[in-house]
Structures are given as C-alpha cells and as structure tokens.
C-alpha cells in the first residue's frame with residue numbers, strides 16, 4: 520500500500536486491514552499498467568464530459584439521498600479523483616478517501632487536489648485488499664471500476680467489511696464487460712432490459728441488500744450503466760437447508776428428496 524499524499528489525519532486508514540503485504544502484487548497488475556499509461560490524458564478525454572461527469576453527478580445524487588451528511592466517504596477505483604472533488608463540495612464535512620490500483624492515476628489525483636480541510640487522502644491498493652479499518656466508512660462509492668476486477672468476490676467482501684452496518688454502498692457498474700459478468704452463452708449483458716448483471720447476485724452473497732437501482736444511459740458510446748444503492752444486510756443468515764433453499768441452490772424439484 521502506498522499513500523499518495525497524507526491529506527491530514529484520517530484514522531480509518533489501516534494498512535493492517537489489507538490482507539496483502541504493503542507494496543503487494545498490485546504493482547504487477549495489467550490493469551494498473553494500462554491506467555498508468557492512460558493517466559496523463561485521462562482528464563482530457565471526451566468521455567469526461569460525455570459520460571463520467573454526468574455519471575458522477577447521478578451517483579452523488581443517489582448517495583446524498585441515501586445519506587446527506589456522511590462522516591466518511593470512500594471512493595474505490597477513484598482514478599484521478601474527479602468524483603471526490605465533486606463529493607467535497609456536496610459533503611463538506613466528510614473525510615474523503617480515494618483508493619486506486621494505479622499509481623499514475625493517483626499521481627494525477629494528488630496534483631489536482633488543493634490543500635485544505637476537504638482534501639482527500641489517496642491510497643494505492645488493490646480492491647481485493649483495502650487498507651481501511653472494519654466498518655470505518657458510512658458511504659462507500661465505486662464508479663466504472665468493478666468491470667476491471669478479475670474476480671468480483673474479494674473486492675465485494677472488502678466493501679462489505681469497510682462499510683458500517685448503517686452505511687451505504689453506491690456502485691455504478693458497466694454490465695456485460697468483465698468475463699465473470701457474461702451470460703452463459705458468453706455474449707454480453709445478463710439482462711439488457713434492466714442492465715442488471717451477475718453483480719446483483721454477488722452483492723447479495725457478499726452481505727448487501729440492494730435498496731435502489733437506477734439506469735444511467737445518457738452516453739451513446741458507453742454501455743448502459745446500472746447505479747445500485749445497497750445497504751449491509753444485517754439480518755441473521757438462515758442456516759443449512761433453509762439457506763440453500765432461499766439461495767436457489769436447491770430447486771423445487773429437489774425438495775423432499777433424500
């Protein structure tokens with residue numbers, strides 16, 4: 520884990536929480552290498568105005584309906600920090616933390632961040648090993664990053680771990696791009712009508728309950744994006760056969776068989 524700037528004291532930062540050792544294998548990640556190369560031109564891309572700025576607005580609107588005054592906001596896959604800069608205006612009292620696997624993207628984020636109380640702390644880390652304390656965040660955000668995860672389960676488990684039980688996760692996901700997000704025929708979106716994808720089921724398995732789903736489709740050159748609002752599911756988990764029945768792992772035809 521590398522701290523791109525200190526940005527003031529944020530006691531949620533906890534390198535010991537990351538399962539990987541500091542400076543772990545994210546340096547070898549092909550995704551990090553790709554974004555390191557893209558970083559110098561990232562903010563001048565035409566996609567910023569055409570897609571990202573509006574998606575961030577949409578996401579932060581949903582976030583502020585969920586929690587108008589969060590104490591701490593984490594942006595996972597924060598890139599060059601654009602969403603966090605908008606979040607600083609919307610949530611002036613919040614501690615802001617940005618995590619990204621790409622040193623290049625974080626370097627740009629740190630350069631464009633002005634000193635002051637609303638300045639985010641930027642951390643270099645893999646989504647699968649977040650250097651953030653348990654239940655330390657009451658608003659967790661992740662936009663246009665989850666389709667880069669090679670395996671969605673470890674990042675979702677980490678998001679659940681760092682999100683407080685009374686907190687929220689706002690996840691803007693581009694469905695049908697990641698290998699794990701393709702349908703059985705391997706051909707694109709799981710559900711083109713709603714934009715929902717396998718991520719919906721994975722969120723449930725990770726311990727989140729989706730409370731709202733909105734589609735964002737204003738940019739013709741980008742896929743329809745699903746913006747999900749989820750809360751940690753704190754209900755006790757059903758055990759044994761009941762859990763298997765509820766999860767669908769045992770179908771109707773199998774009920775009653777020995």
Ligand SMILES: C[S@@+](CC[C@H](N)C(=O)[O-])C[C@H]1O[C@@H](n2cnc3c(N)ncnc32)[C@H](O)[C@@H]1O
Pocket residue numbers: 550551554571595596597598599601602618619620621624644645646647661662663664667668
């Ligand atoms: C398309 S950019 C989106 C950046 C930003 N969230 C936004 O909406 O403008 C995807 C970002 O996710 C980061 N990313 C991809 N995989 C990651 C991982 N496993 N852990 C942390 N960050 C990751 C990339 O480095 C990149 O900065």
